[in-house]
Amino acid sequence: MKILHRVFPVLLLAYHLLFAWIGYQYILTHHGDAERYWFLGQDLSASSWTDFLKPGTDVVKLLTFPLVKFFNLPFWSGFLIFSLLSFAGVLILYRNLMRLAGSKVKLQILVVLLMLLPNFHFWTSLIGKEALILIPLTIFCAELSRKRYFSVWLIISLLAVAVIRPHVAFVLALSYVLALLFTLPLSLKRKAVLLGVLALMTGLFTWLLAGLQDFSGGFQRVLQKYEAHISYFKTTDGYVPLDRYPLPYKFFTFWFRPLPFEKEGGLYGVISIENTMLLVLSLFAAFYSVKYLSILKKQMLFVFPVIMLFIFTLMYVYAYANYGIIMRTRVMGMPFFAVLLVEVFGVAVNEAGASKKRLFS
Structure with a gap:
């Protein structure tokens, strides 16, 4: 299994990038949001990068706008770029799961199977929010697994999710606070602090969501x-x-x-x-x-x-x-x-x- 640990991440990258090509071919045939994110058929002469300094869908456009307007990159390159970005999340998840599996071969095989699920790779290889949100989600998951319950990275990842999808960030925050209350022996004061932080974050996520809907x-x-x-x-x-x-x-x-x-x-x-x-x-x-x-x-x-x-x-x-x-x-x-x-x-x-x-x- 030692050879697997060294070789599998490289194979996983090749496997993930294969779905960039599959996704590109699929969108060419069936169309989809990726075309809108890459501004296909849109006149950008009057648009500015600052137009996309907003949460939600515009987070994707904030990234794609300079690639399209200033660098004139082709449509297919967007799938490659977003696949490489999302692979960071894939790799974080793989290493986290392998760390949890430890030396148990059966669990390592399970991890490999889970990391090869085609649906997971397909949607995170498209130009879109799934590719971007995967990174903070897997960071949040990794920090949780390492019992870094109040780390800076955990908070940053939660805020990053909020910028892309505020309602998902609310679900994460609510679930996290409830899990802490159920699993940690917290004093009444600390429980009150946790609930207060949840209330503040709920207000922030609601404000972000209200800007989108x-x-x-x-x-x-x-x-x-x-x-x-x-x-x-x-x-x-x-x-x-x-x-x-x-x-x-x-x-x-x-x-x-x-x-x-x-x-x-x-x-x-x-x-x-x-x-x-x-x-x-x-x-x-x-x-x-x-x-x-x-x-x-x-x-x-x-x-x-x-x-x-x-x-x-x-x-x-x-x-x-x-x-x-x-x-x-x-x-x-x-x-x-x-x-x-x-x-x-x-x-x-x-x-x-x-x-x-x-x-x-």
């Missing part, structure tokens, strides 16, 4: 936006009636569908195989989670991902009803999903080893 109608306005999304997705080829499913099936669809033979086409065939693998791993993880709950419920790397993924999924299953959008969205949750799997299987492996020692002692 009109929420003047309050909660009713949010429901209207959700309904508008569903109405649009009904007109698309990838529509899935998520709006009509009960909540458990919404969650199942978000993470594990389409399954084999549900949708036609090569791309759906590939993703269905990936979904099947994730479903099998998740079923085993669910079994071990119940079996070793007394141990796992005290672990930050179990409690935080469970809370975060639940809230994250709950937020999106009411807004989206299209397989493509769902597959793109869940990429943001994959670093935490992977950590959760490695943590649960790690505890299972440790306990199985301990049982053998007791048996033969």
